[in-house]
Amino acid sequence: MQDNKERSISEFNNELKMKGFNVFQIESDGKATRTYSRKDFYKICLTTGRSIIHYADRSFETEGTVLFFGNPHIPYSWETISTSYVGYTCLFSEAFFKASDRPESLQKSPLFKIGGTPVLKITEQEREFLNALFLRMIDEQKTDYTYKDDLIRNYINLIIHEALKLRPSENYVQHLNAASRLTSVFLELLERQFPIESIDRPLQLKTAQDYASTLAVHVNSLNRAVKEVTGKSTTSHISERIIREAKALLQHTDWNIADIAYALGFEYPSYFNNYFKRMTGTNPKTYRIGEV
Incomplete structure (x- = not known):
C-alpha cells in the first residue's frame, strides 16, 4: 500500500514537471501538494475552511473562502484548523504561463510579487464563479484538445484578473516570535x-x-533576527551552505572547476578558488583529487 502511495506521488511530480501545470481538488490531493517542487511552481488555491497561512514573516488567519497566490520564491506553510477543508489547487511554472509570449514576469504581479498580500477574501458569489473556472481547468486537463494549454492559460489569466479586482485580506498578524519566524523563513529559502x-x-x-x-525586509532586521536565534550571522549561514554545495559538486560531478564557480555565482574561477581556500584551508583542485 505504501509503495502504491509513493508511486502515485512520484507519478504526480513527474507529470507536473513534464507539463508544467496541474490542477486538482484538494480532497483528492493526498500528499502531492506537499511534495511538488516549490522551487519551480506557482500556486493558486481556492479553499473553504479555517486555517492560518504563514507567508514569509507574516501569518494570515482565514475563515470561510479565500483565494491564495503562492510564489515559489517565498517560503510559506498552511496550518489547517477546520476538520472539513475543501477547494481546488492549481500549480504551474512560469515557463508554462509565459509560453504564449507574455513578456511580463509573474513576480511583478501584485498578487505574486515579493512583499505583496497573497490572501483574498471571497464572497459566495465569487466562490461560485471561481469554482466553475477550476472545474473547467480540471475537465480541460483530461482532453486531447490541441490547444488546451492555451485555454488553460486563459483560465489562469481570468482568475488572476478577477482577483485583481478584489481587496486583499487585512486579517494578518505578525508571528508571535518575529525573529524566530524570519530566521526560519530565511533558512528555508536558503x-x-x-x-x-x-x-x-x-x-x-x-x-x-x-x-x-x-x-521584503531590511537587511539589518534579517541579520539581527538570524544572529539572535542561531548565534551565527546571515553571511555565515550562506557561506557554509555554498561551501557544502561546492564540495558536493567537486566530489559528485564531472564539471570543471570553472563551471562549478559559475554555477555557484562567482564571476571568475579565481574568486571561487580564493573563497574556497579561505573557508576550507585548501583549494578546490586539491579537494577534488583528495576527496577530503
Whole structure:
C-alpha cells in the first residue's frame, strides 16, 4: 500500500514537471501538494475552511473562502484548523504561463510579487464563479484538445484578473516570535536554492542583502533576527551552505572547476578558488583529487 502511495506521488511530480501545470481538488490531493517542487511552481488555491497561512514573516488567519497566490520564491506553510477543508489547487511554472509570449514576469504581479498580500477574501458569489473556472481547468486537463494549454492559460489569466479586482485580506498578524519566524523563513529559502542541478541555472541569491530583498525586509532586521536565534550571522549561514554545495559538486560531478564557480555565482574561477581556500584551508583542485 505504501509503495502504491509513493508511486502515485512520484507519478504526480513527474507529470507536473513534464507539463508544467496541474490542477486538482484538494480532497483528492493526498500528499502531492506537499511534495511538488516549490522551487519551480506557482500556486493558486481556492479553499473553504479555517486555517492560518504563514507567508514569509507574516501569518494570515482565514475563515470561510479565500483565494491564495503562492510564489515559489517565498517560503510559506498552511496550518489547517477546520476538520472539513475543501477547494481546488492549481500549480504551474512560469515557463508554462509565459509560453504564449507574455513578456511580463509573474513576480511583478501584485498578487505574486515579493512583499505583496497573497490572501483574498471571497464572497459566495465569487466562490461560485471561481469554482466553475477550476472545474473547467480540471475537465480541460483530461482532453486531447490541441490547444488546451492555451485555454488553460486563459483560465489562469481570468482568475488572476478577477482577483485583481478584489481587496486583499487585512486579517494578518505578525508571528508571535518575529525573529524566530524570519530566521526560519530565511533558512528555508536558503535551502531552496540547492542543489545546483545545471550550469545554466546558477545560484541567484548570494548575499544577506539578496535574501533580505527577496523576503521584503531590511537587511539589518534579517541579520539581527538570524544572529539572535542561531548565534551565527546571515553571511555565515550562506557561506557554509555554498561551501557544502561546492564540495558536493567537486566530489559528485564531472564539471570543471570553472563551471562549478559559475554555477555557484562567482564571476571568475579565481574568486571561487580564493573563497574556497579561505573557508576550507585548501583549494578546490586539491579537494577534488583528495576527496577530503
